[in-house]
Amino acid sequence: MSRTTLSERGDAPAADGGQDGGGPDDEGGGPRRALPPVALVVAAGAGALLSVGAFLGLYVRPTSDDWCALWKARDLGVLGITGDFYLTQNGRVTNAFLTGLLYSDGMRGPSLLPAFLVVTLGIGLYLLGRASLRALRLPFPRVAALTATLVVEALLFFAGTRPYQVLLWAPATVSHTLPSVVGVWAALGAVAAARSRWRWARSAAVVGAVPLGAAIGMLSEPFVAMSGLIAVAVGVLCLPRFGRTRDRFVPTWCAAWCLGLLIGLVLLSTSPGARWRRAQRPRTPLSLAEVRATLGDWYRIWETVGGQWAYAGALAAGVLLGLAVAFATPGPFPGRKGASPAREGAPPARKDGPRAPSPGTPSPDAPAPDDSPLYSPPPYSPSPGGPPSRGTFLVAVALPVPLIAVGSLVAAYGLRGGYGPGGWTYARTWTSFLVPFLLALCGYGTWLGHRIGRRLGRAPTTGGARAAGLTVLVVTGAVAVASLTALVLPVRTLTTKTVARSIAWDRQDVRIRAEAAAGRREVTYRPLLIGGLAEPFFTEVYADDWAARCAAAYYGVERLVRP
Numbered sequence: 001m002s003r004t005t006l007s008e009r010g011d012a013p014a015a016d017g018g019q020d021g022g023g024p025d026d027e028g029g030g031p032r033r034a035l036p037p038v039a040l041v042v043a044a045g046a047g048a049l050l051s052v053g054a055f056l057g058l059y060v061r062p063t064s065d066d067w068c069a070l071w072k073a074r075d076l077g078v079l080g081i082t083g084d085f086y087l088t089q090n091g092r093v094t095n096a097f098l099t100g101l102l103y104s105d106g107m108r109g110p111s112l113l114p115a116f117l118v119v120t121l122g123i124g125l126y127l128l129g130r131a132s133l134r135a136l137r138l139p140f141p142r143v144a145a146l147t148a149t150l151v152v153e154a155l156l157f158f159a160g161t162r163p164y165q166v167l168l169w170a171p172a173t174v175s176h177t178l179p180s181v182v183g184v185w186a187a188l189g190a191v192a193a194a195r196s197r198w199r200w201a202r203s204a205a206v207v208g209a210v211p212l213g214a215a216i217g218m219l220s221e222p223f224v225a226m227s228g229l230i231a232v233a234v235g236v237l238c239l240p241r242f243g244r245t246r247d248r249f250v251p252t253w254c255a256a257w258c259l260g261l262l263i264g265l266v267l268l269s270t271s272p273g274a275r276w277r278r279a280q281r282p283r284t285p286l287s288l289a290e291v292r293a294t295l296g297d298w299y300r301i302w303e304t305v306g307g308q309w310a311y312a313g314a315l316a317a318g319v320l321l322g323l324a325v326a327f328a329t330p331g332p333f334p335g336r337k338g339a340s341p342a343r344e345g346a347p348p349a350r351k352d353g354p355r356a357p358s359p360g361t362p363s364p365d366a367p368a369p370d371d372s373p374l375y376s377p378p379p380y381s382p383s384p385g386g387p388p389s390r391g392t393f394l395v396a397v398a399l400p401v402p403l404i405a406v407g408s409l410v411a412a413y414g415l416r417g418g419y420g421p422g423g424w425t426y427a428r429t430w431t432s433f434l435v436p437f438l439l440a441l442c443g444y445g446t447w448l449g450h451r452i453g454r455r456l457g458r459a460p461t462t463g464g465a466r467a468a469g470l471t472v473l474v475v476t477g478a479v480a481v482a483s484l485t486a487l488v489l490p491v492r493t494l495t496t497k498t499v500a501r502s503i504a505w506d507r508q509d510v511r512i513r514a515e516a517a518a519g520r521r522e523v524t525y526r527p528l529l530i531g532g533l534a535e536p537f538f539t540e541v542y543a544d545d546w547a548a549r550c551a552a553a554y555y556g557v558e559r560l561v562r563p
Helices: 003-009 031-059 065-075 077-089 093-102 108-135 142-158 163-168 170-195 199-217 221-237 249-269 272-280 288-306 309-328 390-398 400-419 427-458 463-485 488-517 546-555
Strands: 522-524 559-561
Touching: 031 108, 031 142, 031 163, 031 309, 031 463, 031 488, 065 077, 065 093, 065 170, 065 546, 077 093, 077 272, 093 108, 093 170, 093 249, 108 142, 108 163, 108 170, 142 163, 142 309, 142 427, 142 463, 142 488, 163 170, 163 427, 163 488, 170 199, 170 221, 170 249, 170 427, 199 221, 199 249, 221 249, 221 400, 221 427, 288 400, 288 427, 309 427, 309 463, 390 400, 400 427, 427 463, 488 522, 488 546, 546 559
Parallel strands: 522 559
Antiparallel strands: none
16 A cells, blocks of 8 residues: 555554654655654663673672572571561561572572563563553554663663662562562553453452552562552542542552552561561651651752763653654644644545545544554543543642652651661662652653644644754754663673672682582682672671671581681
8 A cells, every 4th residue: 555545544654663654745754754763773772781781690699698598598498588587587578488489599590580670670661651651542652662661771770879789689679679560560460450341350450459569568668658659649549539530440459559568568567577677776766856867868869869860861761752652643743744733633634635434434533443553542441531631630740759759758767767877878779769750750751742742743844843853853862862871881880890700709609619518617708799788708797797607608618717
């Protein structure tokens, strides 16, 4: 079929360039045709960084908490290490159970975990973006959505101050990165149940949210606070009285999730292990001075985050996605001649006059069919009537800011109570609020890009409009590429240190195992520091050196000695 015929029928071309990549009169390019290549370049850069991070998992070697997890998983088994955490460590039953499974085959599990996190989080975010656009009855541009997903992931894993801990160190990723992955997929499960034609699917989703929330409650306290706040906000906004939903499924699911979080948190906080841990560092009574100190920690956290300008890449990726959505929406766009700005969303008129549709032919203004690469209308729409009201829209746009602020403040308070005045520097715990922070930046960028794209589409189809669209596209793409370029050096440093340490560790491991097999009860160990983590001999008092004692238990010797 010729391109002219496609245009005359008013069919919308694919947002990712899968069909035309431009209108019939889009000579010489234009923003619509240039967007897919720009998005692909950005996606390739982010994907390359993530591929390196996933591959580095093969070079991960034990350090810090790995030493304890290895010997306990080997000697106590999965249930044994779970009981040990509950009774003597911290009460995080889910954390202990997952740790036991992960280390049951030595370092094979921790080595594969980074790739698992990259893939599962990426797929989850991609599908979450698809569900969000479908809920808003908007097209789904695949390439731009993939670009936004990969950029957000790359920034999450590599833009922070502790990339090794956020992606490669299993004890931290199980506690603070994996919960976000579970949260994303739990939300997708709720969306799938909401769209299902079977009532039992919704019942199962609500019932399943309770144990899943309880498991999360015994896995990561910072994520409990952040996900609980988000669930409460979503549940309230989706009450039928506000006109956005037909029934109470969404509020009920959110309530079940919060109930599960509360159950898990109670089980954790009342455990013998949690009581023992609190006894090691009694919490300072809440006072005005303590509140000021916590606010100071919270400010320093966001000062550190704000000092990383690369996070602007999430906003830029969102703008690219918003532009792609706007250009994919049926209607005028820069570069198409004869597009009338009088009717937004109307297809271009036929040169030989209108043609009456045949029976069963969908209207040109209707959403694309279900097999369209642009957009798949949901079988179930959570909204009973059109777009959200202005008030609801403004609340939804403004809500992420206070939610993220409160969630991060709760995390700062918990870090100060658990680790003292320097607890705020434990950047691996920031993941619980950095994920919604990056998604909010991407969402704001999408809204802005969509506004710009529609404004360009309503502008007179002149060279000036096309030049303005190309300028916006080039600037946005440049910001996204620059933000990824800023991550190249951290990724290179991470790669160099991780690989060099693995080589040195393997050499030392062979020597220590040979000495232990020969019957030596004391072996020499040279600390191999990485990622700001503790290694044997991090303290002068051997009785307090849990890392050295766990490493000795791992090798089956009585004591490690300094070189």
